[in-house]
Amino acid sequence: MIDYIKGDIAELTPASATLDVNGIGYFISISLNTYSALENKANEKLFIYESIREDAHQLFGFINKQERELFMHLISVSGIGASTARMILSSMSPSELEVVISSGNADMLKTVKGIGLKTAQRVIVDLKDKIKVSGNHEKGDITINSETANEAIAALVMLGFNQAPSQKVVSKLMKDKPDSTIEQVIKAALKIL
Numbered sequence: 001m002i003d004y005i006k007g008d009i010a011e012l013t014p015a016s017a018t019l020d021v022n023g024i025g026y027f028i029s030i031s032l033n034t035y036s037a038l039e040n041k042a043n044e045k046l047f048i049y050e051s052i053r054e055d056a057h058q059l060f061g062f063i064n065k066q067e068r069e070l071f072m073h074l075i076s077v078s079g080i081g082a083s084t085a086r087m088i089l090s091s092m093s094p095s096e097l098e099v100v101i102s103s104g105n106a107d108m109l110k111t112v113k114g115i116g117l118k119t120a121q122r123v124i125v126d127l128k129d130k131i132k133v134s135g136n137h138e139k140g141d142i143t144i145n146s147e148t149a150n151e152a153i154a155a156l157v158m159l160g161f162n163q164a165p166s167q168k169v170v171s172k173l174m175k176d177k178p179d180s181t182i183e184q185v186i187k188a189a190l191k192i193l
Contacts (some may be wrong), residue, residue: 005061006045012038013190014155014186017061019046021082028061031071032090032155035075036183037063057136058173069080070131077117077126087159088112101131111191113161150183161193169193 005028006019009155014035018025028046038044046061047068060082062068067089082125084162088097091112100108101124147172156166169189173180180188 002048002050003058004047005059006043007013008043009038009041013158014151014182015158017046019061020046022160026059028059029086030061031086032183033067033093033187034061035155036181045186058082061114064094065107070094070097073127073130074123077081077120083160084114086116087190090159091187098131104128113190113193148180148182148185151182152189155182155186155188156193159190
């Protein structure tokens, strides 16, 4: 199993990163939290979860071991696949997710697309004893550019949402809070869509 990949960031989108390691580009699916940590960096080390199935071989990358561990806990829950786990980790930070699970806040988990009440309750029941709140709250300073709305829409489309509703929601969010970062816009949009 691959533990981590360290290399130059060849391409970066809110849903994926391509790391160039000695001329080989590794396409890695990432969460929005990892995207925020990678912005404006030339190279980085991502902790990897390798998903090998009959029809696909995917790499999921995480900025730290805490996020990877949460991902692995999430996919161990019946009914939660890799895409849903990534969606959860894109909707809230690892620290927020730890608090939500340890406090049993099923309503907060239900705000994530594709998570209903039963699934939210199953996540809490299955993981409550496994999750320890680390108190490791990370806030990154993200520079805002004029393409925030376009990048947010592109990220939502890559996460499986349709273009038109994504544009509508992002436009409304940007109108309400024009100084929002891409991450804030996407997180808010994930709760609405």
